[in-house]
Amino acid sequence: MNGPAPVCYIRRMKRTALLTCAMALAVASPALSHHSHAMFDHSKEITITGTVTEFAYRNPHVLLYLSVKGDNGETVRYEIEMSNISNTVTRGIRPSTFKPGDVITAKVHPLKDGRPGGNYVTIVAADGKTYD
Amino acid sequence: MRWIAALLVGMSLSVLASAQTPSAPPTIFTTRDFHQDRDRWTDPAYYENNTVGQLRGMAIDFDSGGRGSGQEASARARGSKGTGRVGALNLASPYPFTNAWDHYQAWLKDARGGTRHTKNTIPDWSGRWAGGPVGLDGGPNPASTVAAMLTAEYRERFVQEVKAAAEGRLWGPGSFCLPGGFFASLGAEEFIVTPDRVWTLAAGNGENYIRWIYTDGSGHTAKDSEFVKWHGESIGFWDRDALIVHTNQIHGWKGGLSEFTDNLETVERYRRVGDRIEGEITLYDPAVFVRPVHATMRFRIDPETRPELRPLYNTCTDTNGPSAKVFMDERGILNERLPGDPLFWDATDPRPWRTYLDESDKRYERYRSTQGR
Numbered sequence: 001m002n003g004p005a006p007v008c009y010i011r012r013m014k015r016t017a018l019l020t021c022a023m024a025l026a027v028a029s030p031a032l033s034h035h036s037h038a039m040f041d042h043s044k045e046i047t048i049t050g051t052v053t054e055f056a057y058r059n060p061h062v063l064l065y066l067s068v069k070g071d072n073g074e075t076v077r078y079e080i081e082m083s084n085i086s087n088t089v090t091r092g093i094r095p096s097t098f099k100p101g102d103v104i105t106a107k108v109h110p111l112k113d114g115r116p117g118g119n120y121v122t123i124v125a126a127d128g129k130t131y132d
Numbered sequence: 133m134r135w136i137a138a139l140l141v142g143m144s145l146s147v148l149a150s151a152q153t154p155s156a157p158p159t160i161f162t163t164r165d166f167h168q169d170r171d172r173w174t175d176p177a178y179y180e181n182n183t184v185g186q187l188r189g190m191a192i193d194f195d196s197g198g199r200g201s202g203q204e205a206s207a208r209a210r211g212s213k214g215t216g217r218v219g220a221l222n223l224a225s226p227y228p229f230t231n232a233w234d235h236y237q238a239w240l241k242d243a244r245g246g247t248r249h250t251k252n253t254i255p256d257w258s259g260r261w262a263g264g265p266v267g268l269d270g271g272p273n274p275a276s277t278v279a280a281m282l283t284a285e286y287r288e289r290f291v292q293e294v295k296a297a298a299e300g301r302l303w304g305p306g307s308f309c310l311p312g313g314f315f316a317s318l319g320a321e322e323f324i325v326t327p328d329r330v331w332t333l334a335a336g337n338g339e340n341y342i343r344w345i346y347t348d349g350s351g352h353t354a355k356d357s358e359f360v361k362w363h364g365e366s367i368g369f370w371d372r373d374a375l376i377v378h379t380n381q382i383h384g385w386k387g388g389l390s391e392f393t394d395n396l397e398t399v400e401r402y403r404r405v406g407d408r409i410e411g412e413i414t415l416y417d418p419a420v421f422v423r424p425v426h427a428t429m430r431f432r433i434d435p436e437t438r439p440e441l442r443p444l445y446n447t448c449t450d451t452n453g454p455s456a457k458v459f460m461d462e463r464g465i466l467n468e469r470l471p472g473d474p475l476f477w478d479a480t481d482p483r484p485w486r487t488y489l490d491e492s493d494k495r496y497e498r499y500r501s502t503q504g505r
Contacts, residue, residue: 038191038300058450060306060337084337089440 040109040119048118050078052102057095062088064098064123066106068116079117080106093131102126160187160275160295161211173291176274182214182298184270184278190298210298216274221267223281223389225414225424232397232416236378239371239399246349246369246376249327255373257323257404263431264319265413268388278389286420290390292489301492303485305386306338309448309455310484314379314396315387317341317363318413320431321443323402330368330375338448345377352380360384360394374403384482389425391483392417400429407433 050066062082070076082088098104104125108118122132156162160179163169172178179187190210208214229235240246249255270278275294279287296302305312319341320332328348334341345366352358352367364382368375377400384394395417402411411429415421449455456475461467469476481487 038302056451059444059446060448061451063451085444086337086441089438094440 039111039113041112042109042119044110045107045121046110046118047105047107048078049103049105052098052100052104053077054100055095055098057085057088059085062093064106064120066104076116080108080120080123081117082120091131097125097131098123099126159211160291160298163295166291166295167288169291170288173287174276174280176216176218176276179216179275179294180211180213181216181274182208182212183216183272184275184294186214186216187275187294187298188269188302191300191302210300214274215272216277217272218274218277220272221270223267223270223273223277223425223427225426227414227424227426229414229424230416230418232378232380232399232414235399235414235416236376239376239401240369243369243371243376246347247372249370251327254325254327255370255375255404257325257409259322260434260436261321261323261409261431262434263409264429265315265388265427266430268315268413268425268427270389281421281423281425282390283420283422286390289486292493293386293390293485296489296492296496299496301489301496303488303492306448308484309338309452311362311383311385312336312339312341313385313387314363314382314392314398317343318429321434323409325375333443335443336446338446338450338452340443340445345375347375352378364396364398374401376401386485388415388427390420393419395419402429 048066048068050068052064053067054063054065056063056065062085064080064082066078066080067075068078082093083091102125104123106118106123107121109121110118122130124130157172157177158164158169159177160166169178186208189208227235229238267273279290282290293303316336316339317332317334319334320343321334322332324331324333328346330345330347332341332343332345341363343363343366345368347368347370349369350367352365358365358381360381360383362383362385364379366377366379368377370376378397379400380397382392382394382396382398384392384396386392392415397416398413399416400411400413402409404410409429409431411431413427413429415425415427455477456469457477457479458466458468459475471478478484
């Protein structure tokens with residue numbers, strides 16, 4: 001499962017000191033400025049299919065915007081919050097991976113308050129490749 | 133009748149027994165008002181033996197660096213027992229000094245005034261590095277060990293912060309596009325070493341970290357020109373192949389063990405040993421620490437060389453948006469929020485997280501009461 005990066009971690013530290021907290025012995029994160037994900041419901045995974053409208057390949061979070069048709073037929077703009085750029089690269093996702101018009105399917109931890117946003121878990125790209 | 137009487141006697145005894153059984157002492161997970169638990173803040177049992185990292189891990193989704201969410205890897209269920217070991221990591225300085233300047237001067241004296249390097253003799257610290265302070269959040273010790281290192285005022289602030297974190301109520305500067313502060317700058321990715329100056333560089337996700345360390349003997353700025361800076365002001369000298377650094381004028385903030393004041397001063401020592409840089413840092417901030425704090429620093433060469441993973445210049449606002457200070461008003465004109473306006477950002481508040489945590493505590497209590505908890 002993938003999750004977005006805590007904001008403002010030192011980039012290299014993130015990749016190498018994942019279990020700092022759990023092990024409590026590894027090199028301390030110098031940033032100490034974590035981004036809580038309490039707004040996402042990590043006990044739920046929902047699957048959404050939509051058309052890519054924008055792909056913001058930027059730090060601190062890469063963002064993927066979809067146009068998604070709701071149950072009532074209305075189209076909503078859905079925001080998928082992804083990790084930082086370096087972790088996104090590591091997962092094989094490049095700036096060209098998602099293009100406007102692509103139809104993709106994503107699994108996300110949805111926002112608890114029901115607004116159209118979620119925390120990326122996996123994405124099946126337009127070419128059928130799965131990124132997790 | 134006899135069995136009814138026996139039952140009544142039994143029930144009475146049971147009620148008496150339960151009344152006489154002392155209730156379990158509160159923990160950070162069960163307390164209704166942590167302020168009342170002052171005498172328990174330095175007891176590992178108060179934190180169910182959790183480390184600070186484990187308490188924060190109850191709220192934080194750590195990133196796994198490409199292999200999946202740390203939500204599963206490191207997050208812990210709130211209230212679960214931790215693995216803290218008292219004495220696992222000594223947080224106290226091993227040195228006899230009571231202030232950073234005496235410490236620095238003593239090491240300068242030991243180095244006979246320092247080694248003057250030339251371009252030909254300066255140590256080679258080139259390469260990409262990964263590392264930083266080890267266990268400066270308390271490491272494998274239970275959170276009580278950190279509490280015990282703090283003065284009464286800062287101990288209370290610490291307990292409020294870790295309690296809120298364990299409840300998913302986390303305040304981090306990055307969430308608000310605020311600077312990470314001095315401790316965030318210690319995770320250098322590159323050391324640019326010259327005879328007169330050393331720069332340390334690191335790319336965060338939402339900001340970049342730069343330190344200038346003057347080794348040319350020019351010393352600190354004059355007292356009447358001092359002011360606090362996010363990464364402080366650093367001077368240093370070489371003791372053969374070891375770099376010693378004194379930093380003062382550090383902007384008080386959060387980081388390391390706890391909050392710290394504008395009076396924090398530090399002494400660092402670094403030396404390259406093969407593909408590692410080994411070092412240490414000693415923290416002096418008497419209003420915060422009951423004794424100076426010490427941590428080792430550890431860096432290793434990062435073997436990652438892919439061009440697409442080169443450091444970036446980063447700004448948090450790229451995806452988190454602009455400051456709330458300036459806004460477009462109803463006339464379509466840029467305007468500024470002032471004290472008293474909704475969403476006003478008070479740039480003079482040295483502890484913006486206090487406002488957050490105090491309001492968060494109130495809202496959380498209200499929420500708990502509506503949930504019958």
